[in-house]
């Protein structure tokens with residue numbers, strides 16, 4: 001009954017091959033999607049990774065998250081200037097607020113996030 005000849009194996013392999021290929025395709029797609037997702041960072045996660053160290057408690061005079069008094073004069077100069085200052089660094093604030101791989105646009109989004117409730 002069990003006649004597992006080389007030919008039988010070949011025909012079995014032929015039959016399961018398409019399934020195997022679909023599996024590999026799905027697996028590759030998932031890996032691609034995972035990579036894309038890991039590249040998407042929202043403003044809050046950037047803030048919580050980099051900026052929070054100084055901007056939660058106001059280290060060296062850093063304007064504190066969501067604090068109207070700390071932010072009023074800075075907001076008055078406009079977002080463009082704030083963005084430039086973060087990109088270049090400002091006094092005790094290091095360049096890019098230490099998020100070295102942040103894009104200019106991401107930094108702007110984080111600034112907006114820090115002042116969203118004012």
Ligand code: HEC
Pocket residue numbers: 046047050051052053054055059060061062063074081082083085086090091092093094096097098099107110111
């Ligand atoms: C090592 C501490 C430190 C880190 C980390 C840091 N900051 Fe700052 N930040 C400061 C200090 C200090 C100031 C005030 C600088 C001054 O006016 O002398 C400041 C000022 C700012 C300002 C106001 C700039 C202006 O034009 O008045 C913005 C906006 C800002 N930070 C955004 C960020 C963002 C976004 C991050 C994270 C990506 C970040 N900071 C990370 C210390 C830090």
